[in-house]
Amino acid sequence: MPITTIALDADDTLWQNEHFFRLTEQRFTDLLAPYTDAPDLKDRLIASVTKNLGFYGFGMKGFALSMVETALDVTDHRVPGQVIAEILAAGRELLSYPIETLPYVDQALAQLQDTHRLIVVTKGDVFDQERKIAASGLADYFAAIEIVGDKNAATYARIFERHTDGAARTVMVGNSLRSDILPALAAGSFAIYVPHDLTWSYEHAEEPTDEPRYAKIAHLGELAAAIAAFDAQT
Known part of the structure; x- marks a missing residue:
């Protein structure tokens, strides 16, 4: 699978x-x-x-x-x-700063859109998040965009049921162990952690290093290889 x-x-x-x-x-x-x-x-x-x-x-x-x-x-x-x-x-x-995409983002999305369904799961103010998505120029890569008030296992379970072939065939990718990684794993998906130098302390948590559905990469340029490794183990 x-x-x-x-x-x-x-x-x-x-x-x-x-x-x-x-x-x-x-x-x-x-x-x-x-x-x-x-x-x-x-x-x-x-x-x-x-x-x-x-x-x-x-x-x-x-x-x-x-x-x-x-x-x-x-x-x-x-x-x-x-x-x-x-x-x-x-x-x-804060509403006027330019949107600066991180390294390898465009290349990774362009590569993976041909083989996977891509969706965004982000939290925060709806107006601000919609503005940033539009200004980023990335919206066309995504089959769905979910802006939520908070991220927990129930939120992910709902989103995975709505937009994916099931949690077991989905991977969540993000820079927050607390919001992106741990609750997505709890909902049954794979998870790939992409650390960012300035992640807010609220989002810190212990890495689930013993979890076989978890991986850590340095940047999104390594995303395709990490997903291929998950596919190989299943």
Whole structure:
């Protein structure tokens, strides 16, 4: 039973994303520096973003609101309104950064579209994710695009049933062990981890190195060979 469907994460798997959040984090700390001596502004911000995931979800809107909340918290609500306005502007700028596809993405998709069904499974704000997919120029490679609020085993099971020949004939590819790899394996698929240098700490988890349906590659240029290795073992 060879793999027939390849599901791919989008942010930091197909194109750069976390890099721009890091730039916004730095802008946030620069704006607040005159108003607080808190030594851990970035940590406070990330703690706020993580706490708010259940309310705002993933993406730039929740990030912008968490920046405002953190600014108010660390300054005891003394931060000037102009600084809040600049923080919100920095959040909006996340919608204007260029989409930079990662190495080997176009080559890998062009090669694999002739032999496999390709789908995207990404999480975050629908408007922002749709914008990035359109701007990437990659949309025509994909038979389906799923934008979800979060990724867990139930989400993957639903998507695999809808768009694939079954989890056992599907591989999920992404840069997050927590969101792309472990829940996809739990749903019964294969999984290929493609590390990214700037993956958010929230997405870290222990590698399932003893799992025969798991593989790790350096970049998408190695994807076809990794899938062929899975096919050989089945």
